[in-house]
Amino acid sequence: MEPPPSPGPERLFDSHRLPGDGFLLLALLLYAPVGFCLLVLRVFLGIHVFLVSCALPDSVLRRFVVRTMCAVLGLVARQEDSGLRDHRVRVLISNHVTPFDHNIVNLLTSCSTPLLNSPPSFVCWSRGFMEMDGRGELVESLKRFCASTRLPPTPLLLFPEEEATNGREGLLRFSSWPFSIQDVVQPLTLRVQRPLVSVTVSDASWVSELLWSLFVPFTVYQVRWLRPVHRQLGEGSEEFSLRVQQLVAKELGQTGTQLTPADKAEHMKRQRHPRLRPQSAQSFPPSPGPSPDVQLATLAQRVKEVLPHVPLGVIQRDLGMRKGRLTTGCVDLTITNLLEGAVTFMPEDISERTQALPTASTPKTLAQCLSCKVGIRCVFNDDDFASPLTL
Numbered sequence: 001m002e003p004p005p006s007p008g009p010e011r012l013f014d015s016h017r018l019p020g021d022g023f024l025l026l027a028l029l030l031y032a033p034v035g036f037c038l039l040v041l042r043v044f045l046g047i048h049v050f051l052v053s054c055a056l057p058d059s060v061l062r063r064f065v066v067r068t069m070c071a072v073l074g075l076v077a078r079q080e081d082s083g084l085r086d087h088r089v090r091v092l093i094s095n096h097v098t099p100f101d102h103n104i105v106n107l108l109t110s111c112s113t114p115l116l117n118s119p120p121s122f123v124c125w126s127r128g129f130m131e132m133d134g135r136g137e138l139v140e141s142l143k144r145f146c147a148s149t150r151l152p153p154t155p156l157l158l159f160p161e162e163e164a165t166n167g168r169e170g171l172l173r174f175s176s177w178p179f180s181i182q183d184v185v186q187p188l189t190l191r192v193q194r195p196l197v198s199v200t201v202s203d204a205s206w207v208s209e210l211l212w213s214l215f216v217p218f219t220v221y222q223v224r225w226l227r228p229v230h231r232q233l234g235e236g237s238e239e240f241s242l243r244v245q246q247l248v249a250k251e252l253g254q255t256g257t258q259l260t261p262a263d264k265a266e267h268m269k270r271q272r273h274p275r276l277r278p279q280s281a282q283s284f285p286p287s288p289g290p291s292p293d294v295q296l297a298t299l300a301q302r303v304k305e306v307l308p309h310v311p312l313g314v315i316q317r318d319l320g321m322r323k324g325r326l327t328t329g330c331v332d333l334t335i336t337n338l339l340e341g342a343v344t345f346m347p348e349d350i351s352e353r354t355q356a357l358p359t360a361s362t363p364k365t366l367a368q369c370l371s372c373k374v375g376i377r378c379v380f381n382d383d384d385f386a387s388p389l390t391l
Contacts (some may be wrong), residue, residue, distance in 0.1 A: 093178060
């Protein structure tokens, strides 16, 4: 029996917050006045939660108090199989669903999470992230953090997907760098449920996600602990990450895909330009074994048909950066880069080419010329003209 096909990005990321079902949409409209009142009330309560979490030291008492106050805000944290939690393991691995996953897990056990691709700032600290200087020395810094002998030891909570999904269909490909820190990790699964609206939207900011969390009646985070996983003898970081990904996906009843955060970014770009998708995403039957140059010229001509003002050399240069793996998706990505200004160019004058089109197909005979210019049908003998017959 063949395994089910891997889900595409359109199934891993929700693009709309509101439900498509008419009954749920009606229920949301009826709930909206209550939701707005809860939002205003919870904003003021949230300020107190933030101050309490800053004032109290990290301890069991602090986690109990903050967890109770978060339940009032509608953020309910639950855990299963907590007896499997091994406090000797310094690296925790989880799937990623919302921007607040690390805060919820921190309510259950003490942990630290670095914020990737963002400089240290007050916002980084206030959201509960560990401040890091950059990814260039990220792995070495995390290795030193795990090797520290301070007591009590604080484990690292890492999200190898690096981007949040809707948590229903599948997992993004796990990055290998979290598995190069130590030889043993403890996975955990995270399920998030929320009534009326989607749990997360692919292009939403963390502020809008927070406001929606305070608007809805509740959001339930279900954490389940799994047994620690050890690196096998001679196993590299890539194989280690793939094995843990398949384990987490199996526990969630989902599929481990090969999609990356780059695929999510490309999917979001296509959503911003929906008019280009019917033209650029049509499938053309490939010729048997075309050479790379012929394939590059064919794809460049397809982009030229959509964007005639872009010089052909600029199109070929952008496509040539992906030479060796040219696909139909390269056309979409090149069109998006040109529209969003990622590739600079000097636009061509389309009017000159348009005026030159009639001269390129000049009639060869006088009869054809007259019929094109005047619309008169003429009959010619071998030696001379004949008079016009019909208009």
